[in-house]
Amino acid sequence: MRSIHRWARLLAIPLLLISLLSDFLSPSASDLQDLNQFYAPPTLIRFVDYQGRFHWRPFVYRLELVDALDASYQERHDQVFPLEFFCRGYRYQFLGCIPSSRHLLGTRTAGVFHPWGTDALGRDVLARTMAGARNSMMVLLLGIAIYFLLGVTIGASAGIAGGWTDIFLMRFSEFVLALPALYLVLAVRALLPPNMPFWQTVFLTAATLAFVAWPPMARGVRGQILQTKNACFVEAARILGASPWYIFRMHMLPALAPYALAQTAVAAPLFILGEVTLSFLNVGFHDSGASWGTMLRSLTQDPRIFTDFWWNLSPLAFVFAALFCLNGFSRQMSTKSPSQLA
Amino acid sequence: MRILAAISKRVLQLAVLSLLVTTATFALSSLLPGDFFSTQELDPTIRRQTIDLMRQRYGLDQPILVQYGRWLTRCAHLDFGESHFYQQPVRSIVFDALTKTLWIGLPALMIGMLGGILLGTFHALNRDNSFGLALDLLSTVALALPTLILGLGALLLAAFTNWFPLGSMNSSSLPDAGFLTWFTDRIHHLVLPVACLTVPILVFVERIQCAATQDVLNEPYVRAVRARGVARRRIFLHYLLRPALNPIMSTAGPLCASILSGSLVLEVIFAWPGLGQVTLNALLNQDTTLVVGCVIGSTILLVTGNLVADILLLLLDPRTRVQDGTI
Numbered sequence: 001m002r003s004i005h006r007w008a009r010l011l012a013i014p015l016l017l018i019s020l021l022s023d024f025l026s027p028s029a030s031d032l033q034d035l036n037q038f039y040a041p042p043t044l045i046r047f048v049d050y051q052g053r054f055h056w057r058p059f060v061y062r063l064e065l066v067d068a069l070d071a072s073y074q075e076r077h078d079q080v081f082p083l084e085f086f087c088r089g090y091r092y093q094f095l096g097c098i099p100s101s102r103h104l105l106g107t108r109t110a111g112v113f114h115p116w117g118t119d120a121l122g123r124d125v126l127a128r129t130m131a132g133a134r135n136s137m138m139v140l141l142l143g144i145a146i147y148f149l150l151g152v153t154i155g156a157s158a159g160i161a162g163g164w165t166d167i168f169l170m171r172f173s174e175f176v177l178a179l180p181a182l183y184l185v186l187a188v189r190a191l192l193p194p195n196m197p198f199w200q201t202v203f204l205t206a207a208t209l210a211f212v213a214w215p216p217m218a219r220g221v222r223g224q225i226l227q228t229k230n231a232c233f234v235e236a237a238r239i240l241g242a243s244p245w246y247i248f249r250m251h252m253l254p255a256l257a258p259y260a261l262a263q264t265a266v267a268a269p270l271f272i273l274g275e276v277t278l279s280f281l282n283v284g285f286h287d288s289g290a291s292w293g294t295m296l297r298s299l300t301q302d303p304r305i306f307t308d309f310w311w312n313l314s315p316l317a318f319v320f321a322a323l324f325c326l327n328g329f330s331r332q333m334s335t336k337s338p339s340q341l342a
Numbered sequence: 343m344r345i346l347a348a349i350s351k352r353v354l355q356l357a358v359l360s361l362l363v364t365t366a367t368f369a370l371s372s373l374l375p376g377d378f379f380s381t382q383e384l385d386p387t388i389r390r391q392t393i394d395l396m397r398q399r400y401g402l403d404q405p406i407l408v409q410y411g412r413w414l415t416r417c418a419h420l421d422f423g424e425s426h427f428y429q430q431p432v433r434s435i436v437f438d439a440l441t442k443t444l445w446i447g448l449p450a451l452m453i454g455m456l457g458g459i460l461l462g463t464f465h466a467l468n469r470d471n472s473f474g475l476a477l478d479l480l481s482t483v484a485l486a487l488p489t490l491i492l493g494l495g496a497l498l499l500a501a502f503t504n505w506f507p508l509g510s511m512n513s514s515s516l517p518d519a520g521f522l523t524w525f526t527d528r529i530h531h532l533v534l535p536v537a538c539l540t541v542p543i544l545v546f547v548e549r550i551q552c553a554a555t556q557d558v559l560n561e562p563y564v565r566a567v568r569a570r571g572v573a574r575r576r577i578f579l580h581y582l583l584r585p586a587l588n589p590i591m592s593t594a595g596p597l598c599a600s601i602l603s604g605s606l607v608l609e610v611i612f613a614w615p616g617l618g619q620v621t622l623n624a625l626l627n628q629d630t631t632l633v634v635g636c637v638i639g640s641t642i643l644l645v646t647g648n649l650v651a652d653i654l655l656l657l658l659d660p661r662t663r664v665q666d667g668t669i
Contacts, residue, residue: 004482175362177596182603183640186625187367187633273488277607280490281622299494300611303508306501316494324486331482 008328011321018130019137023092026127027106027113030290032090034111034122037063039071039309042117050077058083062112071309081107117311120298129314131290135202136272136322143206143271144264150214152260155221156248159229170222173215184212185274189283198289205284209274217263224256265333269326276319292319344656344663352649360641364417365410367634372406378426378628400426400631413631422638423631427624432635435620440639442511443616445532446608447601447643450539457540458547459590463583465548466555477548484545489604492538493611499534506534509613535612539604543597547590554586561585584658591655598647602640617643 018025043060050061059082063073087106094100107113116126158169176184188208196204228234228251237247278284279293287294292315299305305312379393379402397403401412413423422432461477468474487495500506507513513527558564559582567581606618617639624632656662 004479175359178359178599178644179363180599180602180606180640180644182606183621183637186606186622187370187637269486273490277488277490280607281610282626296490296494299497300613303497303501306498313498316491320486320491323488323491324483327482327486 005328005331008324009332011325012329015133015318015322015325016137019133020095021104022127022130022134024094024100024102025104026124026130027087027089027103027115028110028124028127029090029092030123030127030131031288032111032123034118036065037111037114037118037122038065038120039312040065040073040114040118040122041309042311043112043114044075045083045115049080050075060107060113081109081112083107083113116314117309119295119312120302125295125311125314128290128295129292129318132292132295132315133318133322135285135289135291136275138202139206139209139275140268140271142202143209143274144268146207146210147213147217147267147271148260148264150210151217151263152221152256154214155218156225156252156256158218159222159225160244160248160252166222170219173218176212177215181212182277185209185278186281186283188212189278195286201285201289205275205278206271208278209271212274213267213270217260217267220259220263221256224259225252228252228255262333265326266330269323269330272319272322272326345653348652348656349649352645352652355648356641356645359645360638363637363641364413364634367637368406368410368413368630377402378630380628400424413634422635425624425629425632425635427627427629427632432631435632436617436635436639439615439617439620439636440643442614443602443605443609443618443643445511445528446535446539446605446614446616449532449536450543450605451598451601453536454540454543455547455590455594458544459551459587461544462548462551462590463555463586465552466559469556481545481548484541487541489538489542489607490611492541493535493608496534496538497611507531509611511614535605535608535614538608539601542604543601546593546597546600550590550593551586554589555582558582558586588655588659588662591651591658594651594654595644595648598644598651601647602643 022030040063043063045058045060047056047058048054049059059080061075061077062079062081064076066072066074083105084107085105086102087108088101089103089106089110091099091101094102105113105115114124114126116124116129119125119128154169154173158166185208188211189204192204231251234247234251237251242250275284275291276293276296279291280297281293282297284293285291295312295315296319298312302309377397378400379396382388382393383390394403401409404412416423420433422436424430425432425435428435465474465477468477496506497508500508507530509531511528511531512524513531564577564581567577572581602618605616606622608614609616609618610622617636621633621636621640623629624636
């Protein structure tokens with residue numbers, strides 16, 4: 001049983017690599033449309049050409065649309081597109097900071113090589129899936145950071161201040177807890193303009209999800225604070241004239257950090273799922289900014305994808321893998337700290 | 343007496359929750375630029391005066407506080423206003439959508455709870471053999487399967503096998519046949535969404551029930567009644583199952599909330615015109631009165647679920663009926 005969770009946690013390595021190196025790994029830009037290549041099947045990588053001759057360098061043939069009605073394609077043998085490692089392609093920022101135009105595998109001509117097919121607008125599915133991994137990861141990291149800060153701040157101020165602040169904050173957290181989370185997210189999200197710049201979307205999606213998710217964290221942190229509040233070492237520090245901020249930083253934070261970190265790990269899958277669901281419901285990432293959610297939405301719009309254009313189903317596998325992986329971590333964390341249920 | 347107290351507590355909670363939620367919705371919607379008619383201002387075929395007239399009719403030209411006050415007084419008469427988009431009373435729209443959501447929600451809740459309780463107890467009793475291991479494995483995998491993935495997976499199954507329809511509540515080609523034909527057709531459409539909503543509930547309930555049963559198994563009184571030679575069935579029903587049901591009944595309330603969230607996604611996937619879809623569209627259309635109505639509808643559903651769970655808990659577990667040491 002333990003081994004399942006260990007394997008699940010190991011999934012983090014490929015997922016992290018994919019999200020970090022998404023641009024480097026993808027052969028073409030995730031937002032490059034080609035309406036003559038919609039629903040093109042995965043390009044076959046060939047070693048043997050149509051005359052039966054073997055080549056050491058792998059190559060691809062270009063696909064041409066034969067019938068637009070059922071999106072059938074035929075290979076054209078007039079031109080050979082050799083595959084190259086570290087091939088030049090579109091420009092991007094390697095690891096988000098180094099300008100580069102090298103890609104792991106590709107052809108010199110853009111828009112020929114689609115290793116995992118294309119979607120309804122002729123965009124590369126592999127590139128979009130990997131860009132979706134990157135975007136989900138950004139929402140996840142930003143989201144759990146906000147979640148951590150929000151939960152610890154609210155919980156700690158309720159615990160330290162006590163009195164009416166405590167009562168008000170705890171009633172408020174119960175109020176947020178009592179509502180259906182998705183409705184709350186939608187209500188908050190609907191108040192924001194529908195089309196936002198990319199970074200704004202990342203930030204606001206993360207913030208909205210954190211706003212809905214904080215109550216368990218805050219309540220737990222409050223409990224931890226109440227435990228250390230009257231401890232001898234805190235009292236001693238107070239008598240020695242330490243400021244409340246100093247006491248919180250030096251005596252309370254270290255005591256509650258293990259709990260807060262475990263709780264963050266437990267909540268992490270919710271952020272991936274939340275981002276995907278929001279994008280799926282058309283209130284998260286816009287269609288041009290790739291997300292697993294927007295890709296999955298296209299499944300409900302064209303049922304032919306299920307039967308004929310199966311390569312568009314790849315985000316399903318990725319969402320499952322990401323959630324499985326994060327559940328592994330959250331399981332590990334929650335079994336480590338029994339105070340999790342406090 | 344305790345049941346009456348529970349009911350009054352929940353009714354009070356319903357009132358407070360609805361008031362807070364509607365206030366919040368109104369306050370937040372006033373922050374949003376524009377209103378329902380803003381998009382129509384862009385339409386050159388609609389005259390400016392018409393839009394102004396419409397705004398006047400719905401009271402949207404008034405300040406938000408006046409709008410809220412008017413709305414509250416009407417609410418006291420159980421009139422929740424009229425939807426701008428559908429031009430129908432909000433009450434009938436929400437009631438209609440609510441019943442459609444219950445078509446999915448209620449069967450899923452029933453099957454999920456019953457199945458989860460049975461499986462969880464079975465799991466706890468077979469902790470060490472291969473059944474327990476298989477259940478462990480299944481629940482771990484199922485936990486990573488949210489309704490979104492399940493729903494799309496089910497749609498994939500339906501598209502490939504043609505065993506089930508791809509969505510909507512009834513076949514459009516349904517002849518004007520009798521109730522039985524209509525009903526079987528409805529059940530046929532229900533299978534997939536209900537199944538997808540059931541799985542997360544089932545896993546959730548199974549986990550809690552398994553842990554609770556294990557806790558009870560370790561209690562000394564179980565060993566005591568076993569030593570006294572009480573019949574196995576009686577031990578199981580009276581000393582094991584009944585106390586072990588407490589945690590699941592206490593967590594059933596939040597479960598109702600997660601069902602509402604889950605059914606929203608499923609309604610979108612399976613084109614089921616329930617409360618979730620209506621809410622989503624109302625939000626995107628800035629149809630404020632309908633949004634508020636939907637919020638009240640979901641709150642009613644939520645609080646009713648909590649109330650039923652409270653009453654069941656009171657009936658099942660005599661410990662909860664103790665008040666100041668007397669029963």
